[in-house]
Amino acid sequence: MQKATGVIARSKGAPVELVTILVPDPGPGEAVVRVLTCGVCHTDLHYREGGIGDDYPYLLGHEAAGVVESVGEGVTDVAPGDFVVLNWRAVCGECRACKRGRPWYCFNTHNATQKMTLEDGTELSPALGIGAFADRTLVHAGQCTKVDPDARAAAVGLLGCGVMAGIGAAINTGNVSRGDTVAVIGCGGVGTAAIVGARLAGAAKIIAVDLDDRKLAQAVELGATHTVNSRERDAVEAIRELTDSFGADVVIDAVGRPETWTQAFYARDLAGTVVLVGVPTPDMELSVPLLDVFGRGGSLKSSWYGDCLPSRDFPMLVDLYQQGRLPLDAFVSEEIGIDDVEAAFEKMHHGDVLRSVVVLDEAGA
Known part of the structure; x- marks a missing residue:
């Protein structure tokens, strides 16, 4: 002792x-x-x-x-x-x-x-x-x-x-690969690490989404190719504009709120992947039309420790x-x-x- x-x-x-x-x-x-x-x-x-x-x-x-x-x-x-x-x-x-x-x-x-x-x-x-x-x-x-x-x-x-949670959310859970388009919602420590992970994996376009221009500037320094201040414009619309109207191959929600998860869901391409790595609180609930879940296909994943x-x-x-x-x-x-x-x-x-x-x-x- x-x-x-x-x-x-x-x-x-x-x-x-x-x-x-x-x-x-x-x-x-x-x-x-x-x-x-x-x-x-x-x-x-x-x-x-x-x-x-x-x-x-x-x-x-x-x-x-x-x-x-x-x-x-x-x-x-x-x-x-x-x-x-x-x-x-x-x-x-x-x-x-x-x-x-x-x-x-x-x-x-x-x-x-x-x-x-x-x-x-x-x-x-x-x-x-x-x-x-x-x-x-x-x-x-x-x-x-x-x-x-x-x-x-x-x-x-x-x-x-x-940092492991963010990098792993991109590489292990999201399976980001060369040439993919990736959007990351929330650019705190975990979200910024997801950007670094997407860059390591060879993503062609990495879109950082946040409410804070300071965080967006830091995201660019660490690998983001585009930024969206979602206080100033609709994040889903902006991500679609940046991906030829298709949506991103992988969208990572590093915030963990119903609003940001819904943004991630609708900002991904058909058959794309949503990764939830931000941690929700016990009181949070989600409502999405089941037909949209079926019709958009792809994967809806949670990332535990990346x-x-x-x-x-x-x-x-x-x-x-x-x-x-x-x-x-x-x-x-x-x-x-x-x-x-x-x-x-x-x-x-x-x-x-x-x-x-x-x-x-x-x-x-």
């Missing part, structure tokens, strides 16, 4: 707190990771606001890179000293998805069995089974993916959630980053301290950043 400093959400909507937490020694299949960096993601804000559950207190943070410090019995894939990106899809290898050769859909992903606690013994719920706004965290060893140790932690740690397989995708994307072919540094809007998380939530709410990244160890900067 060792002490660490971590950021918790104690109750719904309350400002986060910096507290001392207790991290158990790793048990069978577990690892303790010294966290170098951790991105501030919308999901952490959703936890704080009660949008994911009410298992307070939550230990926030999950987009992290770090160094394995110790491992428990039976762990062979990682060892102390390994540089890792943490993931929330530690596949089980035994569920029906894994046995059918589709581990990216694993329905029984692993987390650490033991609980981290406050000093008074109160058990903490780690965000996405990780809890990385802390000096150290306890995870299942399968949540540790080894990558190139020379890579910048502040950048590659973002593959742990938002349908990624961390052991396959993280090392490959880090290699692309190291080769200068994947601009992960552009997603790091600022580096902050662990006591700046609440301020980072406010900046994120106002659209001022793609990602604030908490630096817990100077080796990660």
Whole structure:
């Protein structure tokens, strides 16, 4: 058992707190990771606001890179000293998805069995089974993916959630291929990553849609060929104009609202693909004429974590980053301290950043 400093959400909507937490020694299949960096993601804000559950207190943070410090019995894939990106899809290898050769859909992903606690013994719920706004965290060893140790932690740690979700939404879920037309609705961190993914896949035309000209300008810097400010004009009409009236081959909704999903549905070509990667809230409902669903054909997909397989995708994307072919540094809007998380939530709410990244160890900067 060792002490660490971590950021918790104690109750719904309350400002986060910096507290001392207790991290158990790793048990069978577990690892303790010294966290170098951790991105501030919308999901952490959703936890704080009660949008994911009410298992307070939550230990926030999950987009992290770090160094394995110790491992428990039976762990062979990682060892102390390994540089890792943490993931929330530690596949089980035994569920029906894994046995059918589709581990990216694993329905029984692993987390650490033991609980981290406050000093008074109160058990903490780690965000996405990780809890990385802390000096150290306890995870299942399968949540540790080894990558190139020379890579910048502040950048590659973002593959742990938002950037992977966006890139994967384009490449894995949307199956974007050479010459495709792609539209991305919502150009925050995930949407911008989807644009980067579409560019990596060789899309011929990439249309960025957002309400904020600042985000649209950033989308162009990272690969968008056209932009649409949907505050000023109808997004569906604009996408159709830019695609010879047909609509895009793949439309990615990175917002996750009924309005944006409906835009995506009607902005795609016949037999095209809609990918929902933005996360809706439980109260949202959708109404679309069933005849339109039938008549337009194609695929309507949800993208879970970019349908990624961390052991396959993280090392490959880090290699692309190291080769200068994947601009992960552009997603790091600022580096902050662990006591700046609440301020980072406010900046994120106002659209001022793609990602604030908490630096817990100077080796990660």
